[in-house]
Amino acid sequence: MKPCKQLELYYHDLLHEGGNDIANATSAAATNATKLGNFKLGKLIIFDDPMTNDRNLRSPPVAKAQGFYFYTMKTDYIALFAYTLIFNSTDYRGTLNIMGADLMNAETRDFSVVGGTGDFFMARGIAAIITDYVLGLEYFRLKMNTKLYECY
Numbered sequence: 001m002k003p004c005k006q007l008e009l010y011y012h013d014l015l016h017e018g019g020n021d022i023a024n025a026t027s028a029a030a031t032n033a034t035k036l037g038n039f040k041l042g043k044l045i046i047f048d049d050p051m052t053n054d055r056n057l058r059s060p061p062v063a064k065a066q067g068f069y070f071y072t073m074k075t076d077y078i079a080l081f082a083y084t085l086i087f088n089s090t091d092y093r094g095t096l097n098i099m100g101a102d103l104m105n106a107e108t109r110d111f112s113v114v115g116g117t118g119d120f121f122m123a124r125g126i127a128a129i130i131t132d133y134v135l136g137l138e139y140f141r142l143k144m145n146t147k148l149y150e151c152y
Contacts, residue, residue: 004151009051011065011142037074044070051085063087077104081111094118098127124150
Protein backbone atom coordinates (compact mmCIF):
# COMPACT_ATOMS: atom_id res chain seq x y z
CA MET A 1 0.00 0.00 0.00
CA LYS A 2 1.05 3.57 -0.65
CA PRO A 3 0.95 5.84 2.45
CA CYS A 4 -1.65 8.62 2.47
CA LYS A 5 0.63 10.84 4.61
CA GLN A 6 4.32 10.68 5.52
CA LEU A 7 6.29 12.59 8.17
CA GLU A 8 10.00 12.54 8.95
CA LEU A 9 10.75 13.99 12.39
CA TYR A 10 13.51 13.91 14.99
CA TYR A 11 12.84 13.05 18.63
CA HIS A 12 15.22 14.72 21.13
CA ASP A 13 15.46 13.35 24.68
CA LEU A 14 17.46 15.25 27.31
CA LEU A 15 17.73 12.84 30.20
CA HIS A 16 17.82 13.90 33.82
CA GLU A 17 19.89 11.18 35.48
CA GLY A 18 20.59 12.98 38.74
CA GLY A 19 22.85 15.63 37.19
CA ASN A 20 22.65 19.37 37.61
CA ASP A 21 20.89 20.24 34.33
CA ILE A 22 17.34 20.04 35.66
CA ALA A 23 16.25 23.22 33.82
CA ASN A 24 16.94 21.71 30.37
CA ALA A 25 15.91 18.09 31.04
CA THR A 26 12.91 16.82 29.07
CA SER A 27 12.67 13.41 30.74
CA ALA A 28 13.17 11.85 34.14
CA ALA A 29 12.91 8.48 35.86
CA ALA A 30 9.61 7.96 37.67
CA THR A 31 10.78 4.65 39.19
CA ASN A 32 14.11 2.99 39.80
CA ALA A 33 15.20 -0.19 38.07
CA THR A 34 14.64 -3.47 39.87
CA LYS A 35 17.58 -5.64 40.87
CA LEU A 36 16.60 -8.30 38.28
CA GLY A 37 19.36 -8.42 35.67
CA ASN A 38 21.69 -5.67 34.48
CA PHE A 39 19.44 -3.98 31.91
CA LYS A 40 17.29 -1.54 33.95
CA LEU A 41 14.25 -3.88 34.11
CA GLY A 42 11.28 -2.01 35.57
CA LYS A 43 12.71 1.51 35.25
CA LEU A 44 10.02 3.95 34.05
CA ILE A 45 10.93 7.18 32.25
CA ILE A 46 8.40 9.94 31.60
CA PHE A 47 9.07 12.54 28.93
CA ASP A 48 7.97 15.79 27.33
CA ASP A 49 10.35 15.94 24.36
CA PRO A 50 10.63 18.29 21.38
CA MET A 51 10.17 16.95 17.84
CA THR A 52 11.93 18.82 15.02
CA ASN A 53 12.10 18.60 11.23
CA ASP A 54 15.90 18.27 11.36
CA ARG A 55 18.67 16.94 13.60
CA ASN A 56 19.24 20.26 15.38
CA LEU A 57 17.93 20.24 18.96
CA ARG A 58 17.68 24.05 18.84
CA SER A 59 15.42 24.06 15.76
CA PRO A 60 11.86 25.19 16.38
CA PRO A 61 9.77 22.21 17.53
CA VAL A 62 7.01 21.08 15.16
CA ALA A 63 5.45 18.84 17.83
CA LYS A 64 5.89 17.60 21.38
CA ALA A 65 6.26 13.92 22.27
CA GLN A 66 4.64 13.28 25.64
CA GLY A 67 4.53 9.85 27.23
CA PHE A 68 6.67 7.19 28.82
CA TYR A 69 8.93 4.22 28.24
CA PHE A 70 9.89 1.45 30.59
CA TYR A 71 12.50 -1.26 30.42
CA THR A 72 10.87 -4.67 30.03
CA MET A 73 13.63 -7.27 29.78
CA LYS A 74 16.28 -8.46 32.22
CA THR A 75 18.67 -9.94 29.62
CA ASP A 76 18.85 -7.07 27.07
CA TYR A 77 17.99 -3.38 26.60
CA ILE A 78 14.37 -3.40 25.43
CA ALA A 79 11.77 -0.80 26.34
CA LEU A 80 8.08 -0.30 25.67
CA PHE A 81 7.27 3.19 24.39
CA ALA A 82 3.79 4.78 24.54
CA TYR A 83 3.41 8.44 23.66
CA THR A 84 1.37 11.11 21.93
CA LEU A 85 2.77 13.55 19.38
CA ILE A 86 1.02 16.86 19.92
CA PHE A 87 1.00 19.18 16.89
CA ASN A 88 0.00 22.85 17.16
CA SER A 89 1.45 24.67 14.17
CA THR A 90 0.42 26.17 10.85
CA ASP A 91 1.23 22.83 9.16
CA TYR A 92 -0.66 20.45 11.46
CA ARG A 93 -3.03 20.48 14.41
CA GLY A 94 -3.95 17.41 16.41
CA THR A 95 -2.31 14.34 17.86
CA LEU A 96 -0.81 11.01 16.82
CA ASN A 97 -0.78 8.14 19.33
CA ILE A 98 2.22 5.82 19.00
CA MET A 99 3.37 2.72 20.86
CA GLY A 100 5.77 -0.17 20.41
CA ALA A 101 8.69 -2.22 21.64
CA ASP A 102 12.07 -0.54 21.28
CA LEU A 103 14.61 -3.30 20.59
CA MET A 104 17.45 -0.87 21.19
CA ASN A 105 20.17 -2.98 19.58
CA ALA A 106 18.24 -3.28 16.31
CA GLU A 107 19.10 -0.82 13.55
CA THR A 108 15.44 -0.04 12.82
CA ARG A 109 12.38 -0.57 15.00
CA ASP A 110 8.73 -0.19 14.00
CA PHE A 111 6.20 1.39 16.36
CA SER A 112 2.47 1.30 15.67
CA VAL A 113 0.47 4.45 15.04
CA VAL A 114 -2.75 3.53 16.82
CA GLY A 115 -4.87 6.65 16.39
CA GLY A 116 -5.02 10.39 16.30
CA THR A 117 -7.10 13.54 16.42
CA GLY A 118 -7.48 16.72 14.38
CA ASP A 119 -5.52 16.52 11.12
CA PHE A 120 -4.67 12.92 12.07
CA PHE A 121 -8.20 11.80 12.98
CA MET A 122 -8.34 7.98 13.30
CA ALA A 123 -4.86 7.64 11.73
CA ARG A 124 -3.22 4.23 11.47
CA GLY A 125 0.29 3.41 10.32
CA ILE A 126 3.91 2.69 11.20
CA ALA A 127 6.64 4.86 12.71
CA ALA A 128 10.07 3.49 11.73
CA ILE A 129 12.56 4.45 14.45
CA ILE A 130 16.33 4.74 13.97
CA THR A 131 18.78 5.79 16.69
CA ASP A 132 20.45 8.82 15.14
CA TYR A 133 22.76 9.96 17.96
CA VAL A 134 23.57 9.10 21.58
CA LEU A 135 25.54 11.18 24.09
CA GLY A 136 26.07 8.90 27.09
CA LEU A 137 23.24 9.06 29.62
CA GLU A 138 22.55 12.73 28.85
CA TYR A 139 20.94 12.88 25.41
CA PHE A 140 19.72 10.78 22.53
CA ARG A 141 18.07 11.57 19.20
CA LEU A 142 15.81 9.27 17.21
CA LYS A 143 14.88 9.66 13.56
CA MET A 144 11.21 8.83 13.13
CA ASN A 145 9.84 8.14 9.64
CA THR A 146 6.07 7.86 10.01
CA LYS A 147 3.88 6.48 7.25
CA LEU A 148 0.12 6.67 7.68
CA TYR A 149 -2.03 4.22 5.76
CA GLU A 150 -5.44 5.29 7.08
CA CYS A 151 -6.17 9.01 6.80
CA TYR A 152 -9.55 10.66 7.07
